Amino acid sequence: MEIEIYSVSATTEKEKDQKNNHDIFLFEKDHIRTYLRLPREKQDFTKKEIVEMIAYLKENLLNEDPEQTRLQEWLKEQWMDKSYTNTRPTMIQIPAWVNKVKNWNQGWIPILFIKQRHSEWDHSLIELLHSYLEFDFFEVTISETMLMIVISNLELKIPYHQSIELEEFAYGLQAMIQNEWEEEIKIGLHYPIDQIEDLIKEGRQLLLDEKWVMRLWQQVDLLLPWTHQLERLIFSIPEDGLKLFKPLQWPNDPELNKTLEVFFEENLNMSETARRLYIHRNTLQYRLEKIKQATNLDVKKFEDAVIAKIIMMLNKDDGQNAQN
Structure with a gap:
């Protein structure tokens, strides 16, 4: 039962x-x-x-623990404050009791779990996390698709604003979830935080990320503080503003779009792109020229490449919305 x-x-x-x-x-x-x-x-x-x-x-x-329950409910309310946006932060009033519940100075890492299916979070996932992490943490259920856990950094000892250790921890956690959990889950996390005000601020940002992660599900892997900055920027723009990036003509050619994806992944490197696609460099040059003729964008130039990247991102978003 x-x-x-x-x-x-x-x-x-x-x-x-x-x-x-x-x-x-x-x-x-x-x-x-x-x-x-x-x-x-x-x-x-x-x-x-x-x-x-x-x-x-x-x-x-x-x-x-009544104080823990009270903290979980209070944090959820702060993170879901609808008056907050990433461009218009609100003033945060911290009750005295919040500072006493946890030793915030030891550092805490917020981690957001996102799933597509709307259903209650299985408690066995929390048990799995306890068996893997073996550190002090508490969870806050945000919605049927979002679960936030906040991990103590006391034993992890991940340096503040040092990417290597945080990245290793994040990929290890992601690999465990992929191997042990049957449902696909996206993970986003931040550097260790030693102020409750910053925990609220960064938790809010992670919740804002959920909106575009859902829209670009297949293109998103792991959310780290230094990744997906372009996605965060683009999807903070109102819908009317985004329409300016969508050209009237864009090649509906899977081969050309795949070529562009790999070209961007290889940082506009012609040789590496041709190698990955198993084509001659001249063939790659021909495809990029076809894209230029169709869009007036020379993607070998950085500025045009950024515009093309944004357009492709928005086109994928449109495709995802059409499927839904």
Whole structure:
């Protein structure tokens, strides 16, 4: 029998959205209400199921840390503040109790997990993360597609703003998820943070990233602080502004578009692009010339290459939206 315990801030819209008629109110503390969620189709319970339910309640409620729950709910509200954008940050008021819940000075790393399927996060994923990380961390469920975990850097000791160690940790975590978890999950993370204000700020940025990650799912691998800057910039522009980058004519030729993708991946290097595509350099030159004739963009020039990259990104976004 599947049952769940969850907590929400009292008398908020989020409580109304999350609660349904099958949930049983358990208790309220510090303006946090805790509910028991039962299967919707269940109306009668056997003695065995009641015993299982009591055992579940004991295990989860006795181990529940009210301050931790309060922190999780507060962070979620801060990260999902709709008045915030990456161009218009809001002033952050930190309650005194937040600074006492965790030792923020030891450094914490926010990690966002993103999945495409709209469904509740499986608790066994958290158990998998506990078995792999073996560090102090707490999780905050943002939505059915987003889960944030915040890991202590006390034992990890990843240097602040040093990319090598963070990249190694990130790729190790990603490889573990790919090997041990059946559903595809994208991961985004930031450098260690030792101020709660910065944790909120960078957590908000990760949530903003989710919008374009969903739109460019197949083209996104791992989100690191120094990667995907162009995507972040482009998708922060309003839709009307993005239309300026879309030409009336763009070659609907898979071969030419694949050539451009590899050309950009190889940093406009003609020799490496030709080698990867198993074609002669002259053939590559011919294809790039065809692109120039069709678009008036000479992608061997940096400025034109950037414009072409943006157009291809937006075209892929249109294709993804059409599929959805």
